[in-house]
Amino acid sequence: MWSSPAVPPAELxxxxxxxxxxxxxxxxxxxxxxxxxxxxxxxxxxxxxxxxLWADELDAAAGPLGLDPAAAAARYSPTVVRTAAGGERRLARGYARLRNDVVHAAVLDRFRTSGGTVVTDRVTAVSGRTVVLAGGERLTxxxxxxxxxSGPGTAQQRAWGEVVAGPVPDLVPPGGALLMDWTALAAPGAPPAFLYGLPLDDGTVLLEATSLAARPPLPLPGLRDRLAALLAAYGLRPAGEAERVAIPLDGASRAAGTGTRLGAAAGLVHPATGYSVASSLRLGPQVAAALAEGRDPHVVVRAARPRTTAALLALGREVLLPLDAAATDAFFAAFFTLPDRAWSAYLDVGSPPPAVAAAMARVFAALSPAQRARLLGGVARGALRLTRAWAAGSGR
Ligand SMILES: Cc1cc2nc3c(=O)[nH]c(=O)nc-3n(C[C@H](O)[C@H](O)[C@H](O)COP(=O)(O)OP(=O)(O)OC[C@H]3O[C@@H](n4cnc5c(N)ncnc54)[C@H](O)[C@@H]3O)c2cc1C
Structure with missing residues (x-):
């Protein structure tokens, strides 16, 4: 520890x-x-x-971060998925929304009270153990x-969200979360998009028109207009600021040699869902423990995202990308017939490769012969694209 937390010590x-x-x-x-x-x-x-994130992921991350899980997030149950092919499915796995103000304040407070120093600046270069700041200073x-x-990537998840007065029980189950409704925004010839919905703490409801993955990314105005049409059909009016979501799904990682990369910079983003918050919150204390015990932090980061798992999930994304709205709907209808344990493994970049491969095989088996044939074509094309991207040193 050092005496003046406002100034970083010479020896960091x-x-x-x-x-x-x-x-x-x-x-x-x-x-x-x-x-x-x-x-x-x-x-x-x-x-x-x-x-x-999923409620169990929050519970796993909270303790090591010193967070009170009850205060850190709003929890939802049931978690609902709707598809035209499979109807409404209520998942037993609980979903949670971080209370960013609570979590940010608690984690920052833990940092400061433990003697950490904040340097308000931008890093312009990292060279070995030395960091150059925009202000010209060097820290070692x-x-x-x-x-x-991460970088911008060629494929992105995009969403346009609006807050409306709640509750909206026809769309979002009271007390629950609407994870995906592939029926609500369906329109002839329109690219795949689903409705996502969450009650907020003040009684309003966040509704988002979401493109899970597209290359090139879907333009946000198109999603905005599809959401606006839905709101009009339900007599709902936006009551706050819009949320614009753009998550790179294959963003190039930062160049090697820039230290140990974490979070999106390390490619910890799920290649198909864009999620990374749960794995990042979990990883921070693990990296800290490794450093405190003199272990190599790279080993911990690599274990948080096994390479083969990342490759399988990237292939899964490539297979999804060319599907039209009907085929995407059928895919998710099949996906959520899997046992919770199977689909949950697929949604975690830290899962062991056999668990991810097994989930992929089970979805495949749950599809119709025509859907399987279509998916197989996507596997071949996706594998080819990824092989080329990896050979060129880009892509995830
Ligand atoms: C609207 C929206 C909703 C999302 N919802 C979810 C969700 O529900 N669940 C989920 O898991 N993910 C979600 N995501 C994805 C989410 O962005 C990432 O998962 C998460 O933010 C990645 O965290 P990170 O800390 O790795 O990177 P970031 O959050 O991107 O943080 C990078 C930080 O580095 C700082 N920075 C950048 N350049 C420099 C520099 N040169 N020097 C110093 N600092 C710098 C930035 O200011 C930023 O604070 C969402 C994204 C958006 C945009």
């Missing part, structure tokens, strides 16, 4: 670049583990995006953790 153990979920959780973990830690970030504003640390987010 850890320097963290970026204060998203990945950077902040790692910085707090490192400081709490007694490591002399500095966090470089252009600002420490509360994360503005609506961040969701035993370890640099790079959590500056």
């Amino acid at each position: 153990d850890v320097l963290v670049a970026g204060s998203g979920p990945a950077g902040l959780s790692a910085a707090a973990g490192c400081a709490a583990a007694g490591l002399r830690t500095a966090l470089v970030a252009p600002s420490l504003r509360v994360w503005p995006a609506t961040y969701c 640390a035993r370890v640099v953790l790079d959590a500056r987010g």
